[in-house]
Amino acid sequence: MTYFSDVAALARKDILLELRSRDTLPAMLLFVVSALVVFHFSLPSEASETASTGLLWIALLFTALLGLGRAFTAEREQRVLDGLVLAPCDRSAIWLAKSLGVLVFLGVAEAVALPAYALFFEPVGWELVAAVVLADIGLAAVGTLLAAMAAASRARELLLPLLFLPLVIPVIVGGVGATVVDDPARYLGFLALYDLIFAILSWASFEYVVAE
């Protein structure tokens, strides 16, 4: 129970920081809506549903990247991560709390993006919603670990996309697949498996990312 109370305290702090600073979420919302508007005007009217679905996933992926790029800004600029890693709590609690924060921000961004997608492109089905929810878990889990790694680097703006994009290709494959095939169960299962494997790997390896 102590572990989860540590996670709750850290996650609450991240939400509070965002409510105060409004550094991340407004940028994510603006970006995802702008991207969908641009795609709407750039895609030919006779384009297939598959093409518009692919563009939606690109918009969601880069929105996640935008949020992840700022995930450890407060800790990096004020060196607070040193204070957090000295605390006796399990260091993976920092990763889990930060992942939950990223997940909340992604969820809010998608609560705006999916209706916008329905407005500009195609109706949103249950399989797209399920795929987005499962994809978010994987994006937040892997992305938070990589954001912590990148935060320690001087080339963080370059390093995060270079590490993140190749690792989340399976999320795009699963997300697009679940949305365009008749039987999405196989792709949704694939996304769930990706989440499980990468959440465990990220949880277990965060300790080594924040310790020298």
Next chain:
Amino acid sequence: MISARGLGRRFGGKRVLRDLDLVVRDGELLLVTGPNGSGKSTLLALIAGLLAPTEGEIDVDLPRGRIGYLAHEPLVYKELTALENLDLYGRLYHVPERRETIGALLERFGLWEARHQRVGSFSRGMQQRLALCRVLLHGPELLLLDEPHAGLDASAQTLVDDLLAESAGARTLVVASHDPERVSPLATQALALA
């Protein structure tokens, strides 16, 4: 107890510490002096476990939750209030009677009236006082203090002197200071880094 043998640390090609042997027993106060860039802060970060040595080894026979580390930065969130920052640390350190302990520290360091202000609006001295509250919150057995008097006015410097006086003998202390006259009367060991 802290013990180091042949301790060294490089940052890229630059060697900051080299071949340092050190033993600090429980209850001792080690005063670390030296010019800027001599490795005082690096030594404290090595003892805290925030840095790993590139040469030699260091042992600290305390879990990290029993260490209080005062760095150059206050290690607090500027968008949160003083109270919110201390509450977060109090939860992570599982401090018993957290609210009472935080209230007493804020009173002691003259921040009670400013407890609901965001740290970003604090002066350098107020941030240093908040950092001292953070460091003492969990009753650490080992205090690592990097320039504890820096940025403080005369009355707050006296608070730090009082803290050092009451901690001497009761806790193990490692204090890096540019102002050794304030610390040396209490020091049981001195280390001058070049």
